[in-house]
Amino acid sequence: MTRVLVIDDNDDFRKLALLWFQIHGIEAEGAANGAQGLELQRARPATVIVTDIFMPEKEGIETIQDLRREFPETKIIAMTGREALTDYDVFQVAREVGAIKTLKKPFKLDDLVAVVKELSP
């Protein structure tokens, strides 16, 4: 059974995404930052994790690294809508530390659901 963890400090997006997943029959849970996400993943492991890259407290790249280390089997999708301040390619870094897919906001939530289904065991 697919279970998704959405980690994003944007409450509006997180709530919308969680509802969208549930509507499509995918169990989903949310966390507002990386630290909370790690705690939830330890308590109730998800098969797919969708995480924002820029967040307060514990930001996405560090979160992906920690998740990859502790949960090597979990598929991680990294996303962001924020323009990089420099030529630094955050998506490439996210892939290097363990994200299997990257998505640039805004995207269609149906596309996110499709990606999660594609990655599900």
Place this chain on the structure above:
Amino acid sequence: MGALQENLGANQAGESRPRTLGEVLYATASSAPASEQEWFGLVRAIAAGDQVALQALYERSHRLVFTLLMRLTGRREMAEELTLEVFHDLWRRAYRYDPGEGTVIARLMNQARSRALARLRSEQRKKDEKAEFEDERQALRTALDALAPEERQAIEAAFFSELSHAEIALRLNQSVETIGARIGSGLHKLRQALAEGRGKP
């Protein structure tokens, strides 16, 4: 402008040349620190918890900071709030000030500039985020309107108020099973309504 000309005139007459903008602007104020050493002396006193020193430094420099923030943000309220943040930051982090890293005024101005830019970027980001996923939000609003009131109530409590089924049951004076059933049937109807909205059967 007259004060500035007076200062420049004084220089031509052979008196000491003002070295910082702060020195020019506050040249006539007898209480203004005359040298960077004095500015830094105030910072050191602030680092030791001296509130009078903080007040003195604030009085001598807040207009400069505020003016820069007004110019960057164009909003008085935000400029006032950020000015206080700059001095609050100075109060908390004065012990980190190193005279080798630039003048006190320059440090304050850099702090003000980066705070203003961060605030403006954050506001822009929030605006962009609000505009994102609008198609989905609209489709969802329409689909929610078609639900039975008790289904909608349960779904909104679960997903928008982020309450657990047990919390919703308590709040609505229903059993957890009833809430689970309402959410389940509501989600099923939403799935159908969204699929129909996309032209799928």
